[in-house]
Amino acid sequence: KAGVTQTPRYLIKTRGQQVTLSCSPISGHRSVSWYQQTPGQGLQFLFEYFSETQRNKGNFPGRFSGRQFSNSRSEMNVSTLELGDSALYLCASSSGQGPGELFFGEGSRLTVL
């Protein structure tokens, strides 16, 4: 079956702009989690959506937001971009019912100039 798909793969923005990233999970998976990956901090959890509801949230400012649609596809938005937001944003899907393997997409690499 098809894996997790993230778009766009690469993007460049300037400070103050906003960005929307998209994630299509594996068919049948209802949970989508978002992570920020940087060389200094590693993988940091942003939020998780399950059946269109935010179920868990990490310690990121309110500029970072997300949503999930009825088909389980998810988007995350970052407003008022800062230089420090430059990172690889990874989406992971799972069944969401109990602990288990996360299936990651290849990520969206955001560069903020």
Next chain:
Amino acid sequence: GQNIDQPTEMTATEGAIVQINCTYQTSGFNGLFWYQQHAGEAPTFLSYNVLDGLEEKGRFSSFLSRSKGYSYLLLKELQMKDSASYLCAVTSGGSYIPTFGRGTSLIVHP
């Protein structure tokens, strides 16, 4: 909160054995994951340990000691393609969301 420590970088020789350690401090430990991430690619699942002991899966084995807050990933018969970052992640409390360590970059040389 959770604290997960693993070495930043390790090097090893093709054909050898390498052990990547991970220590963690958390309350309400549920389980520990290992993921592999090649440069520029998505992390992929390697193992999940809930109980103490060693679990073997081909060339890769993962060990867990809950009382010591310690795990290791053992890679045997190293191949060049094993050069990657290895991520240790822990779930705790009632959450299924894993907290990741910063990863260990393994370099395998001929």
